[in-house]
Amino acid sequence: MLRIALIDIFMFSLPFLIYGTYMLAAKGSAPMDVWQDAPVLWLLAAGCGLLLITMATLIQFSGGKPGGTYHPATIEDGVIKPGEID
Numbered sequence: 001m002l003r004i005a006l007i008d009i010f011m012f013s014l015p016f017l018i019y020g021t022y023m024l025a026a027k028g029s030a031p032m033d034v035w036q037d038a039p040v041l042w043l044l045a046a047g048c049g050l051l052l053i054t055m056a057t058l059i060q061f062s063g064g065k066p067g068g069t070y071h072p073a074t075i076e077d078g079v080i081k082p083g084e085i086d
Helices: 002-027 040-061
Strands: 074-076 079-081
Touching: 002 040
Parallel strands: none
Antiparallel strands: 074 079
C-alpha cells in the first residue's frame, strides 16, 4: 500500500519537479523566483491527470484475475504465507 501511495505522490508532483528543474536550468535564478510566475493551475491539472492515469493503470493491471478465489494469509511452520487469489 505504501508503494502505491508513493507512486501516486510522485506522479502528482512530477509536473512541478519538471517545471522547477527546467526553469532553474533555463533562467539560472534563485529557486524562489522560479515559482513567482509559475502556472500553478496548469501544473495542478497536469498532476491530477497523471495521477488519474496512474491510478487507472494500477487498478487495471494489478490484482488477481476476475472471479478468482481469495485464500487469506496463513502461518505454516512459523512462516507467514501471504494471501493470494487463484
